[in-house]
Amino acid sequence: MKPMYISQLAFTTGEISPDVSRRFDLDQFKSALLLAENAVIRPYGAVARRQGSEYIGQVKNKDKSTRLFEFTAEKNKSFLLEIGEQYIRVWRNGIYTGIELETPFESDVVDKLNCIQSGDVMFICSGKYPVKTLSRYSDTDWRFDTYKLSEQPYGEVNIDKESTVILNGETLTATKDIFNADMVGSVMQIEHYVKSIATSSIGEVIERREWRIGDRHGGRNTLIGTDYNNINYDVEQFSSDEDLSWKFTSHGTWNGTVKIQISNDGGTTWKDYRVYTSNNDYNVTDTGKVSPSAKLKVVSDLKGGSVNVDLSFLPHVSYGVVEIKEFTDSKHVKVNVLNGVVENEATSKFRFGQWGKGLGYPRVCTFYQDRFILASSNQYPNYIWFSRTGDYSNFGVEKVGGTITDDSAITLPVINRKMYDIRHLIPANDLLILTSGNEWIIDGSKTITPTNCNLRTQTQRGASECEPQYIGNRCVYVQARGCVVRDLGYSYESDNYTGADLTLFVKHLTKYRNFITSAYAQDPDSIVYYVTDDGNIDCLTYIPEQKVYAWSHFTTKGKYKYAESVAEGEQDSLYVIVERDFKSGTVMCIERFEPMYNADNNNVYMDCYIRQTSTENISTITIPHLIGEDVQIVVNGRERPIKEVPPTAIINIDGKAQSVAVGINYTTRLRIPSIEMQIQDGTLQGRVLTMSRLSMNILNSFGGKIGRNFNHMDDISLPPLKLYSGDKACILPKFDGVYSTDASVCIMHEKPYPFNLLSVTREIEIGGGFPNVTGL
Structure with missing residues (x-):
């Protein structure tokens, strides 16, 4: 039979598992590979030998957990953060800047850090410590601090009326055992009903003074001429969820002006709030409301007569806040008063803050609709906390006229039967919430408010702790149990978020393995890199609009431990931590993969390499x-x-050298699957074939070997000392006879040079029917 020429023009399916290696009926099979080791799938269809990794340094503590994070400063300028046990180090463009900051994070906490950046501030959640911030004031001025919250969220109000607390000085005493040592550093809100607070003046003539709402037991004074009177009661001692109502009344016969002035900055500056005038013919009765943090005072300017005044706050509920600073016993603690608390009055209305040493702190953070959002503590693993709009440090609630304002903070439990913990928050058109057992959204089509914050469950799969990546308009995440990668996006057909299993055809890469961390390099090839628990990297070229979901994998002489993508210039560089067992000992290297280029002579194809260039000779x-x-x-x-x-x-x-690179080698292995086509008398499946020649189309390539398996291979003969582009005809080595039922092709490359395969055309001859079968 005459030879047939069968081409494979692309490899955009990437690596597939043996389970589907004969599924010729699948459209994806036409562009598949059976093996793509140390290779990447380019978006337009080529498969390329991966670039090498440059050695840039070592982690500070090789025996402790270390992670890498990108810190974006401005356009085309990013830093790499090395976060290990109790330290952060700053790198830029593959060079350690010498900047190191101290942190409290132990090794086990480092593994669980969750970060989000806003401007030049990175917010860091750990679950064990209060939210921390890393702030960049300049390239050489970095600061690590605890994020100061103006108000925290609180739990439920105590309903046991026999359980009361009373403040005396700095000692808070309870009637029941409600305190423990782990509460030190946490906050507590104490509620009192405050009766009417009145101040007034009568009778006597005094020197120039002013009235100020200050002392609950103020005296009575008379305003005459240009004199004014002072009453010392400080409203700022008290806090309320609602505005405070006041009442002002004047008595007597007086000629001149009386003013109520207000201060909203603690008494530093004052401005006129109400102005009343009389010509011996008028007295005032007036009411109003002011913020609970405001101060009021009365000032007079009289030309004659005398005036008596009464100024009072009407009954209201006061909310004081204390921070527990010292544990004495289960009924006594020492506190710092943050907002005014009524002393020597017992109350059963109190509640504890939802974060603290014993309760845990948030583990997850993000920003959405100008709110800082925190989620998932040890005590409240299924809770989400929204800050006030535009006020990221404020998780308090404000009421006006008894109604919670739209910009108030929100506490939202994600209620489900199995109490799944929240693992990831992804801001998109909607807020995506990934838990350990299902996926939710909060509708973002309208502004989120305390009365408009509706949860909707989407799918019931759950997410692992491996970081999800938001690519285009889809979320790519690792499913719970860590061995399935899915995407998630809105579907108009179902009016729901849904997605596909992206690892369906590569189960050999994920079976009995977990993805522990991920990194996404958008440019140049849109690749997600997953570090596996056995030390490899699985790579997913992900371009959903072109239906490209192509897998390959990296191996090295060592184990990959962590990966992060950092924008450098117009492209993204992949940084990795690699554990390498050298003869000199075990080291934890930080290495950088430079982006793939079309002009591949810019890259080095070795691992852990050092490169040196000079205009003079390098000896x-x-x-x-x-x-x-x-x-x-x-x-x-x-x-x-x-x-x-x-x-x-x-x-x-030896000799003249202007460019020298030294590193350790790695091997790229590609296996192109067999073929299928319909012929006059049926199928090629099971038929004996002969395949002795093929033609490859390659780009900027040099070196490599080819064969029908990896044990019998010949060198690919290319012009010496330059990269080759074009068609290359190859004669395959013969082994085990001429005929076979398998027409797969193997390519191996272990030299420090690039190799880019664009397509393959095989010359096939059909040898007859099925091969002889013996033993039946």
Whole structure:
């Protein structure tokens, strides 16, 4: 039979598992690979040897957990944060800046940190400590602090009327055992009913003074001429959820002006609030409302006569706040008074803050609709807390006329039967909430308010703790139990959020493994990198609008531990932490993958490499981290013989050298699946075939081997000393006879050079029917 020529023009399905390796009926099979090790799938269809990773340093503590985070400063300017046990170090463009800050985070806490950035401030949630901030004031001025909250959210009000508290000085005493040592640092809100607070003046003539609402037991004074009187009662001692109502009355016969003045900054500045005038013919009765933080005072300017005045606050509920600073016993604590608390009056109306050492602190944070949003503490794993609109430190509630204002803070429990904990918050058109067992949204089509904050469940799958990535208008996340990657997006057909299993065809990559962390590099190829618990990286080229969901994977001489993408210039660089067991000992390296370029001679195809360039001759290169290792050497773009790094860590370079790179090699392996087509007498499946030649179309490539398996391979013959682009015909090595039922092709590359495969065309001859079967 005459030869047939069958082409595979793209590889945008990426790697597929053996379970579907013969599913020729699938559209995805036409662009699939059976193996894509140390390769990436380019969005337009090519499969390329992955770039190498440059050694930039080591983590501070190799025996402790360490993570990497991107800090974006401005356009095209980002930093890499190395966060380990009780420290943060700052890197930029692959160079350690020398900046290190102290933190409280222990190794087990580092693994669970959740961060969100707003401007030059990064907010860091740990679950164990109050929310922290990392602020950048300049490239050399970084500060780590505890985020100061003006108000916190509170739990339910105590309903046991026999359980009361009373404040005396700085000691808070309870009638029942309600305190414990873990409450130190937490806050408590204490409610009192405050009767009418009155101040008044009568009779006697005095020197120039002023009236000020201050002392609950103020005296009575008379205003004459330009004199004014002072009554000392400080409203700021008290806090209320609602505005306070006041009443003012004047008595007597007087000629002149009496004013009520108000201060909203604690008495520093005053302005006229009410102005009353009389010509011996008028007295005042007036009422109004002011903010509970306001101060009022009365000032007079009289030309004659005398006036008596009464100024009072009407009955109201006062909300005082204390911070517990010292534990004495289960009935006694020492406190700092943050907002005024009525002393020596017992009350059963109190409630504790929802965050503290014993209760835990939020583990998740984000921003949405100009609110700072926190979620999931140890005590409240299914709660979400929204700050007040535009006031990120304020989680308090404000009422006007008894009605909660629209910009007030919100506390929202995500109620479900199994009490799933909230793991991720993703701000999009709606607020996406991923829990350990299901997925929810809060509708973002309208402004979120305390009366308009509606939860809607979407799917019932759950998310792992691996960071989700929001790409385009879809959320890509790792499903609970850590071995399935799904996307989630709005569907007009179902009016719901839904998505697909993106690992359906690559179960061999995910079975018995977990994804522990992820990073997304948008440019140039839109790839999500997943670090697995066995030390590999699985790569997903994700372009949903083109239906590209292509997998490959990275291996190295060591174990990948963490990955983060950092914007550098116009493209994204992937940084990784790699555990490497060298002859000199175990090291935890920080390495950087530079972005893929079309001009691949810009990249280095070795791992843990150091590169040195100079306009003058380079005679030596020092690589202390690779002492005792066999290394590849590339000088001026040409490979030199492998050498072992001596104890001095210095390798001598012979000849003229303006560019030297030294690192450890890695192997790229590709396997292109067999073929299927309908022929006159049926199918190719199970038929013996002969395939001795093929043609590859490659771009900017050099080196590599090819064969029908990885045990019998020949070198790909290309022009020397330059990168080749174009068609390349290859004769496959023969082994185990001429005929086979499998027409797959294997390509391997282990030299420090690029290889980009665009397409493959195989020459096939059908040898007859099924092969001989024996043993039946």
